[in-house]
Amino acid sequence: MDVLIATKLSQNTTDKTSYIAFTNLKKEFRKWEEVMNSPIDRIKKSIKVCGLANTKSANIKEMLNLMYKNFGNLSLNYLKKMSDDEVYEELLQYKGIGKKTISCVLAFGMGREVFPVDTHIHRILNRVGAVDTKTPDETFELSGKIIPDKYKISFHTNLIRFGRNVCKAIKPECYDCTINDLCSYKSKVLFDTKVTSKENNFIILENI
Numbered sequence: 272m273d274v275l276i277a278t279k280l281s282q283n284t285t286d287k288t289s290y291i292a293f294t295n296l297k298k299e300f301r302k303w304e305e306v307m308n309s310p311i312d313r314i315k316k317s318i319k320v321c322g323l324a325n326t327k328s329a330n331i332k333e334m335l336n337l338m339y340k341n342f343g344n345l346s347l348n349y350l351k352k353m354s355d356d357e358v359y360e361e362l363l364q365y366k367g368i369g370k371k372t373i374s375c376v377l378a379f380g381m382g383r384e385v386f387p388v389d390t391h392i393h394r395i396l397n398r399v400g401a402v403d404t405k406t407p408d409e410t411f412e413l414s415g416k417i418i419p420d421k422y423k424i425s426f427h428t429n430l431i432r433f434g435r436n437v438c439k440a441i442k443p444e445c446y447d448c449t450i451n452d453l454c455s456y457k458s459k460v461l462f463d464t465k466v467t468s469k470e471n472n473f474i475i476l477e478n479i
C-alpha cells in the first residue's frame with residue numbers, strides 16, 4: 272500500500288515534493304484506515320505540497336474505502352496470488368491508478384519482473400532510438416516485450432538515474448554521455464556544450 276500511495280502522489284510532480292507529501296501523510300496518519308476515515312481536507316492539507324491535492328486526496332480516500340468494502344481490510348496481500356495481468360486488471364478499476372503506478376507496485380512492492388515506464392523513461396528510450404512511440408503506455412507495451420525479465424527492474428532504476436543526471440528533459444548532457452555514439456537523438460549536437468545544472472539524486476521509492 273505504501274508503494275501504491277507513494278506512486279500515486281508522484282503523478283505530475285517532482286520526486287522531492289511527492290516524497291515530502293508522502294512523509295507528511297505518514298506522520299499525520301498512523302494507519303491507512305485513518306486516512307480512509309479522515310475528512311478529505313485533512314488529507315489534502317498533508318499532501319498539498321505535491322500539487323493536484325484535491326484530486327489525489329479524493330482518489331486515495333475513495334480507493335481505500337472501496338478496498339475496505341471489498342476485502343474488509345487495507346492489506347494488498349490478496350494481490351500476491353494474482354498474475355501480473357490480474358493485478359493490472361484489479362487495480363485499474365480504481366480512479367487515478369494507471370499502468371505506471373501498478374507497474375511500480377508490481378516491481379517495487381511485489382518483486383515482480385516488470386518494467387515501469389514514466390515520462391522520463393519514455394523520453395530516453397525514444398531519444399536513443401530503442402523505441403519509436405508516442406506515449407509512455409505505448410513504450411510500456413513495447414519495452415516490456417524486448418527487455419529480458421531479469422534486467423527489467425535494474426534497467427528501470429538506472430534509466431531513472433540516467434534521466435536525472437545525464438539525459439535530462441531540458442538540456443541533456445550529451446557532451447558527457449557514454450552512449451552518445453549509439454544515440455539516435457537528432458538534436459544531440461545542440462547539447463555538446465556543458466551547462467550548469469542542479470543535480471537531483473532523489474528516488475522516492477528507495478525511501479520506503
Ligand code: SF4
Pocket residue numbers: 398399437438439443444445448449450451454455456459462
Ligand atoms: S546523447 Fe544526449 S540525448 Fe542521447 S542518450 Fe546521451 S544524453 Fe540522451
